[in-house]
Every structure is written in structure tokens, then in C-alpha cells.
Amino acid sequence: MKKILSLFLVCLSLIACDEKKNENTLVVATSADYPPFEFYKDGKIVGFEIDLITAIAKELKKEIVIKDMSFDGIIGGLQSGRIDVAISAISETSDRKEKVDFTAPYHRTMSVMLVGKESPITKPNDLASKSVGVQMGTTYEKMIKEEWQPVISNMSLRSLSKVPDLIQDYKSGRLDAIVLGVSEAESIVKTYPELKIIPLPSTEAVYAIALPKGSPLTEKINEIIKKWHTDGTLKKIQDAWLSPKE
Numbered sequence: 001m002k003k004i005l006s007l008f009l010v011c012l013s014l015i016a017c018d019e020k021k022n023e024n025t026l027v028v029a030t031s032a033d034y035p036p037f038e039f040y041k042d043g044k045i046v047g048f049e050i051d052l053i054t055a056i057a058k059e060l061k062k063e064i065v066i067k068d069m070s071f072d073g074i075i076g077g078l079q080s081g082r083i084d085v086a087i088s089a090i091s092e093t094s095d096r097k098e099k100v101d102f103t104a105p106y107h108r109t110m111s112v113m114l115v116g117k118e119s120p121i122t123k124p125n126d127l128a129s130k131s132v133g134v135q136m137g138t139t140y141e142k143m144i145k146e147e148w149q150p151v152i153s154n155m156s157l158r159s160l161s162k163v164p165d166l167i168q169d170y171k172s173g174r175l176d177a178i179v180l181g182v183s184e185a186e187s188i189v190k191t192y193p194e195l196k197i198i199p200l201p202s203t204e205a206v207y208a209i210a211l212p213k214g215s216p217l218t219e220k221i222n223e224i225i226k227k228w229h230t231d232g233t234l235k236k237i238q239d240a241w242l243s244p245k246e
Contacts, residue, residue, distance in 0.1 A: 026062040026217075028053050029078070029086040031071035031135075033162045035187040036241040037089050048241035049087045055207070055237060056212060060217070060222050070161040072137030075099055078212045081164060082234045085217065091139045102208040103221045106234060111203035114170070114178040117196045121177055124200070129154040130176035133166040139205060140179045164168040167192065181205060183242050190221065 030049065032038045038047040045066050057064040067083060074090070078100045089109075092102040113132075115121045121130070127148070134140040136159040144157050158175060160166050167188065169175045177198075183239045185197045211218050228234040 021120075024062055025065055026053075026057045027055075027067060027082070027084045028066050029069055029074050030088040031074065031162070032066075032068040033164055034089055034135075034184050038087075038185060039169040048107075048238055049089070051237050051240065052234075053085065053087045055233075056209075056221055056224055060220060070137075071135055072161060074137075075210070078210055081212060084211070084215070085221070089184070089205075089207050090210050091205045092208050093139060093142070096210070099213070100210045101213055101215060101218050102210055103218060104225050105206040105208050106225055107207040107238065109181045109205050109207065110184055111143070111179060111200045111205060112182045113186060113198040113200060114180065114185050114195050115176065115198060116170075117194055119176070119196075122198060124148055125152060127152050127155045127177060131156045131158055131174065133158045133160065133169055133175040135159070135163055135166065135180065136161050138180075139167045142164065143203070144179060145192045163188075170195075 030038045030045070030053075032040055032045045032047075034047075036047055037049045038045055040046075045068060050066065054064055064170060067077075069077060071088060072090060074083075074086045075096060078086055086100075090096075090102075092105075096102075113121065113124075120139075126139065132144060132148075132155060132156065134144060139161050141157070149155060149157060158166075158169065160169065163180065163184070166175065166178050179200070182197070182199070189195050189197060209221060211221075225234065
């Protein structure tokens with residue numbers, strides 16, 4: 001009986017320690033395949049959004065744990081309670097807002113197409129009878145399904161979980177174009193100079209941090225973002241990673 005009681009007390013102690021650890025830890029989900037926002041360098045996840053959420057965690061006096069996962073699994077991870085926040089070039093949409101909460105925006109960007117330098121594609125209508133790739137679960141995928149496919153004849157859409165897989169598909173001839181954000185595209189063409197960027201006017205995207213519904217962290221993070229917008233901290237973190245013209 002004493003042994004059972006001792007074991008029980010040890011278990012309670014461990015549970016208490018875990019709870020204390022969880023209270024002081026910010027578990028962050030990201031899809032680390034989107035330079036310069038989040039990507040692997042020398043075995044470590046780095047990027048603009050990683051620096052931003054790390055600074056926010058420090059302001060909240062929390063230790064940070066970064067979890068790399070597929071972009072299309074992030075919203076589900078928030079809903080399940082497995083993660084505290086998500087930052088991964090996530091745009092607030094009406095569908096997503098029904099499932100999770102969003103902070104105030106911290107970055108604005110626009111959509112572009114990546115095509116080969118010798119490609120005749122200069123606009124979406126040139127994708128008739130061609131194949132375009134996007135990252136699964138993104139607003140780019142939604143835009144193409146709802147706005148492009150109904151009016152562009154025989155255009156096919158290929159959605160993949162990771163951006164590097166899209167690049168490989170393009171190099172293998174399975175894709176004619178890739179749609180993504182301008183900052184990510186600018187980073188990619190530095191590595192793949194055989195590609196060029198085609199701007200897509202009137203496609204502004206606004207990025208925000210996503211949290212579980214009713215999270216007490218939402219307002220706290222909003223206060224930090226608002227303060228950093230005003231005092232220049234946000235711009236300083238952003239300028240370290242993103243093109244000055246953005």
C-alpha cells in the first residue's frame with residue numbers, strides 16, 4: 001500500500017511539473033518551408049516570422065517550442081489544443097475565422113506567379129490548358145479554385161503540402177506555374193535564377209497570428225503588435241528578412 005501511495009504521489013508531482021511547464025511554454029506551429037518567413041538553415045528553423053514569434057514569447061515571458069508541420073494541418077492543430085499559436089504566412093479568411101481566432105495583422109503582401117524565364121505566361125489567362133501549383137490549404141489554393149478555374153479553360157490545379165515539392169514538380173515539368181506570396185517568390189528566385197516573378201495585381205494578402213478560439217493570449221499579443229507597430233520594433237524585425245520594397 002505504501003508503495004502504491006508513493007507511486008501515486010510521484011505521478012501527481014510529475015503532472016504538477018508538466019502543468020507548470022506548459023504554463024510557461026508557448027507551443028508554436030509553423031510550416032518551415034516558406035523562406036524568408038520560416039525555413040531551415042543549418043538544421044535550425046529561422047526566418048522573419050520565427051524572429052517575430054520568438055520576440056513575442058520573450059515579451060510574454062514564455063519559453064518557446066517550435067513545431068514544424070504541414071500547412072494544411074495547422075488549423076486542426078489549433079482546434080485540438082495541441083498548439084498555442086500558429087504563425088506561417090496565414091491570412092485571415094471567413095472560413096478560418098469560424099475555427100480559430102486571429103490577432104491584428106503584422107504583415108501585408110501580394111500574390112505572384114513563378115514561371116520560367118523563357119515562359120510565355122504573363123497573366124492568369126495564359127494558364128489555359130496548363131498546370132498551376134499551390135501550397136495545400138492556402139488562400140492561393142482557394143483563389144484559384146473559386147476565381148481562376150471557373151473562367152480559365154482546362155487549367156489544372158496541383159496542391160502540395162510543401163513549397164519545395166512544388167519547385168521539384170516545376171523542374172520535372174509537371175507544373176507550368178506556381179502561385180505564392182511575393183516575399184517567398186523573391187527568396188526562391190535567388191536560389192533558382194531560371195525562374196521569374198509575374199505580379200498579380202489586386203491580390204493583397206494580410207498575415208496574422210492564429211490562436212485557438214477564446215485564447216487569453218489573443219489580446220495580449222494584439223497589445224504587443226500594436227505597440228511594435230508604433231515604436232518601430234515590428235519594422236526592424238521585418239526589415240532584417242524582407243525586401244525593403246515591401
